[in-house]
Amino acid sequence: MRIVDIATAAQLAVLLEVSAPKPGNVNCLRDFEDTRYEHFLASAAAFGPVAREAAQRGYRAARGKLSMGKVGIGWLIRRAVCEARVWHSGGNTILGEAMLLIPLCAGAGHVLGSGGGVEPDSLRRSTLSVVKAATYRDTLELYRGIKVASPRLQSAERLDVFDRRSLEEIEERRITFYQVMEMSKEDSIAGELVHGYPISFELGYPVLLKAYGCTRDIRRATLECFLHILAKVPDSLIVKKAGRSAAEEVSERVRTVLKTGVNEQALEELDRYLRSRGNLLNPGTTADLVAASLFVALTSGLKI
Numbered sequence: 661m662r663i664v665d666i667a668t669a670a671q672l673a674v675l676l677e678v679s680a681p682k683p684g685n686v687n688c689l690r691d692f693e694d695t696r697y698e699h700f701l702a703s704a705a706a707f708g709p710v711a712r713e714a715a716q717r718g719y720r721a722a723r724g725k726l727s728m729g730k731v732g733i734g735w736l737i738r739r740a741v742c743e744a745r746v747w748h749s750g751g752n753t754i755l756g757e758a759m760l761l762i763p764l765c766a767g768a769g770h771v772l773g774s775g776g777g778v779e780p781d782s783l784r785r786s787t788l789s790v791v792k793a794a795t796y797r798d799t800l801e802l803y804r805g806i807k808v809a810s811p812r813l814q815s816a817e818r819l820d821v822f823d824r825r826s827l828e829e830i831e832e833r834r835i836t837f838y839q840v841m842e843m844s845k846e847d848s849i850a851g852e853l854v855h856g857y858p859i860s861f862e863l864g865y866p867v868l869l870k871a872y873g874c875t876r877d878i879r880r881a882t883l884e885c886f887l888h889i890l891a892k893v894p895d896s897l898i899v900k901k902a903g904r905s906a907a908e909e910v911s912e913r914v915r916t917v918l919k920t921g922v923n924e925q926a927l928e929e930l931d932r933y934l935r936s937r938g939n940l941l942n943p944g945t946t947a948d949l950v951a952a953s954l955f956v957a958l959t960s961g962l963k964i
Contacts, residue, residue, distance in 0.1 A: 661778050663719060664930060666768045666959065667712035670761050673954035674704040676964070677757070677947055679712025680882035684910075684925055684943050692939050699750030706743040707754060707761075708737055714762045715769035718790060731790055734798025734837055735761045738805030745808065752810040756897075759802075759849050760860070764955055766790045778959045780861055788856040794837035799830050802837060820824030848896045848945050864889055864953025869962070878964040879880035885953055887922065890946045891915045897944040902937070910934065910941060 678700040696768035720726040772791030844850035870879035894907035
């Protein structure tokens with residue numbers, strides 16, 4: 661594997677995630693009123709150079725040419741958000757995936773720089789090392805990226821992204837990226853970053869491999885990954901928008917679909933339900949976790 665392959669895997673993960681007909685999400689068949697499928701395609705195109713930079717920085721850190729604390733995952737996440745906005749006006753389409761994929765790209769680059777092959781265990785260890793080494797400067801950059809991405813998003817409750825005093829506190833107390841993720845670890849993305857991506861590596865990735873091995877259909881496998889994650893993990897974005905009880909109800913409905921059979925009618929009914937309140941029940945965080953799971957599979961040798 662080469663640095664360029666890591667970036668390609670990241671781009672392909674974003675493209676495959678949004679192209680699968682996942683209920684409640686923007687996908688190749690359905691748009692939201694203000695965000696369309698092509699907006700996500702634009703984000704994926706813009707994400708490639710940022711993903712490659714992350715991999716290169718991880719590689720250089722492993723070679724002793726850059727300290728781990730200067731890999732700059734916060735800046736790279738902000739850059740991914742800003743680059744996407746150059747190409748479309750469809751709102752936030754990349755922040756969650758960038759938060760998960762940038763550290764993974766840096767981790768994969770670090771594995772290569774260490775002379776090893778990129779496989780799940782080494783990728784997971786190196787990615788967690790990258791996250792733990794990130795500094796308060798990464799926290800500041802992350803907050804700036806969140807602010808660019810959408811005024812509807814928030815970060816750690818105590819450190820409000822839209823309160824100037826929060827940035828002052830982060831700088832004064834030098835609150836690291838890892839520490840601020842710990843404050844928000846009930847959010848699934850923050851939990852992945854703090855705990856070494858348990859959902860992506862232990863749930864999403866195995867489901868993807870099994871489903872693809874059975875069907876040889878990557879869209880079907882991606883859909884299965886999405887359903888299994890959503891069935892087990894209430895979606896954090898739904899929690900933020902509609903409350904925990906709504907998110908748990910969605911997960912219960914998905915469990916029923918998995919139990920009774922994943923067929924076209926069941927998926928259509930689930931999709932109608934998830935779209936019945938605008939995009940309040942959009943499982944957007946689950947989509948981000950699917951992208952991370954796809955990246956793990958692709959860097960581990962999956963060929964579509």
